[in-house]
Amino acid sequence: MSDAEEAVTRAHHDEWARVVAALTRRFGDLDIAEEAAAEAFATAVERWPAGGVPPNPGAWLTTTASRKAIDRIRRENRRDDKHREAQMTRDDPPEPVGAVDDDRLRLIFTCCHPALAMEARVALTLRMVGGLTVPEIARAFLVQGATMEQRITRAKAKIKAARIPYRMPSADDLPVRVSGVLAVLFLVFNEGYLASGPDTDPVRHDLTTEAIRLTRLIRALLPQDGEVTGLLALMLLIEARRPARVSADGELVPLAEQDRGAWDTELVAEGHRLVRERLAAAAAGVAPGRYQILAAINAVHTSARDIRDTDWSQVLALYDQLVRLDPSPIIALNRAIAVAELDGPEVALAIVDRLAGALAGYHAYHATRADLLRRLGRSRQSRAAYDRAIELAGNTGETAYLTRRRDQLQ
Amino acid sequence: MRYLVSVIDDKSNPGSTDRRPAISAFNERLIAGGYWVFSGGLADTDAATVVDNRGEQAVFSDGPFVESKEYLAGVWVWEAPDLDVVLKLAAEASKVCDRKIEVRPFL
Numbered sequence: 001m002s003d004a005e006e007a008v009t010r011a012h013h014d015e016w017a018r019v020v021a022a023l024t025r026r027f028g029d030l031d032i033a034e035e036a037a038a039e040a041f042a043t044a045v046e047r048w049p050a051g052g053v054p055p056n057p058g059a060w061l062t063t064t065a066s067r068k069a070i071d072r073i074r075r076e077n078r079r080d081d082k083h084r085e086a087q088m089t090r091d092d093p094p095e096p097v098g099a100v101d102d103d104r105l106r107l108i109f110t111c112c113h114p115a116l117a118m119e120a121r122v123a124l125t126l127r128m129v130g131g132l133t134v135p136e137i138a139r140a141f142l143v144q145g146a147t148m149e150q151r152i153t154r155a156k157a158k159i160k161a162a163r164i165p166y167r168m169p170s171a172d173d174l175p176v177r178v179s180g181v182l183a184v185l186f187l188v189f190n191e192g193y194l195a196s197g198p199d200t201d202p203v204r205h206d207l208t209t210e211a212i213r214l215t216r217l218i219r220a221l222l223p224q225d226g227e228v229t230g231l232l233a234l235m236l237l238i239e240a241r242r243p244a245r246v247s248a249d250g251e252l253v254p255l256a257e258q259d260r261g262a263w264d265t266e267l268v269a270e271g272h273r274l275v276r277e278r279l280a281a282a283a284a285g286v287a288p289g290r291y292q293i294l295a296a297i298n299a300v301h302t303s304a305r306d307i308r309d310t311d312w313s314q315v316l317a318l319y320d321q322l323v324r325l326d327p328s329p330i331i332a333l334n335r336a337i338a339v340a341e342l343d344g345p346e347v348a349l350a351i352v353d354r355l356a357g358a359l360a361g362y363h364a365y366h367a368t369r370a371d372l373l374r375r376l377g378r379s380r381q382s383r384a385a386y387d388r389a390i391e392l393a394g395n396t397g398e399t400a401y402l403t404r405r406r407d408q409l410q
Numbered sequence: 411m412r413y414l415v416s417v418i419d420d421k422s423n424p425g426s427t428d429r430r431p432a433i434s435a436f437n438e439r440l441i442a443g444g445y446w447v448f449s450g451g452l453a454d455t456d457a458a459t460v461v462d463n464r465g466e467q468a469v470f471s472d473g474p475f476v477e478s479k480e481y482l483a484g485v486w487v488w489e490a491p492d493l494d495v496v497l498k499l500a501a502e503a504s505k506v507c508d509r510k511i512e513v514r515p516f517l
Binding site (some may be wrong): 113173 | 411491492493494497498513514515517
């Protein structure tokens with residue numbers, strides 16, 4: 001990759017949401033903001049290799065995108081839209097203090113608006129804030145590209161037609177609006193943690209970092225919201241293990257085989273501190289939500305200096321609590337992994353097999369089965385399960401790990 | 411920005427019939443807040459007539475254009491700056507009317 005190409009990639013990671021957010025504020029239209037931002041980045045791809053990378057790529061992109069937006073508005077000649085005409089004739093409005101973060105938060109609350117369907121909120125946030133392409137989002141949610149495109153187009157059209165506002169929700173609406181945002185941010189985090197593109201790095205830490213940064217911002221706004229704290233703790237404790245998660249040759253390393261000395265001790269300590277804060281609240285009678293329980297599970301894992309020191313009965317007790325709150329098959333699958341440690345792979349396999357109907361298309365289901373079958377010495381069946389898991393896994397590092405495991409079978 | 415605010419009733423599970431005083435009070439507040447443009451309760455769907463004059467001659471048929479368990483029981487037109495304002499008011503309206511509310515922007 002040339003320097004200019006690298007600069008465009010980096011600018012896309014760093015500046016996409018900022019450009020979209022700034023343009024949305026200026027032109028009051030997500031569609032125009034997205035298209036103009038995409039055109040500005042395309043222009044950067046064309047011009048930066050020959051003309052050089054501008055000293056302030058973010059400002060260059062915002063200015064270029066603004067020009068593209070004005071060109072489009074002129075082209076469309078929207079005489080009925082006096083507001084936009086007015087926006088065209090004046091310079092960029094001055095940003096209020098702290099406006100960078102606030103703009104992106106505003107963008108998030110708009111994309112996560114409750115008047116939009118949940119799947120539209122996720123798609124829109126990943127496109128507008130995360131800067132993922134439509135094919136990447138489609139792949140993350142196992143739908144066709146055209147379907148995802150339509151979902152995003154329809155959501156933007158509703159925001160415009162129904163005039164969903166571009167601003168922070170009022171104080172009394174905030175808690176409800178936040179839980180919708182958290183669901184979306186966790187999905188973004190997961191996409192970063194287990195990136196699904198066939199040619200992308202196994203871990204896109206730009207996405208995990210972005211999800212953490214935005215969750216921190218929301219925590220600063222709502223320090224007493226237990227689920228915000230829980231989600232932040234959960235993300236930090238997962239992120240802390242990132243240095244040990246991918247081997248030198250790009251293979252994903254499962255928790256049991258990770259070099260625990262490579263974990264980020266500062267992130268672990270911060271995550272544990274937040275979990276303790278929520279445990280104190282739970283002791284005072286505040287029932288924990290799912291993110292707080294998931295964070296507690298990860299706190300148990302990150303407290304063990306060696307996999308053999310893991311307090312699996314504590315992990316299982318927490319999963320039992322979680323199943324009562326969220327009886328989804330994916331939670332049941334993860335619970336079965338703890339069962340395998342306590343009661344053996346045979347008991348766990350019986351639980352996992354019962355999830356076949358719901359999870360047949362989910363790579364982790366087959367990977368879990370493959371591992372349990374391997375531990376039971378049922379190599380032929382294990383191989384078939386690895387084959388299926390490899391077929392379904394979208395993550396390059398995971399595919400490499402599963403392939404090695406399969407090829408080690410007797 | 412104007413929104414059509416529809417009150418949806420359910421034939422198999424109708425809302426309570428004693429809501430008039432509460433609705434009147436709510437309308438007063440809508441007027442005071444500058445949101446109220448129009449409001450009206452509707453007669454039963456049995457009283458509806460569908461007119462179709464797209465062909466040779468006008469055809470009149472008894473009943474609503476679509477038979478359904480849920481039906482339009484009344485409408486408001488509100489003037490509001492954005493959907494958040496409307497959704498807040500609509501949440502109150504749903505309580506006041508003891509019925510579901512659909513919010514739809516005018517073009």
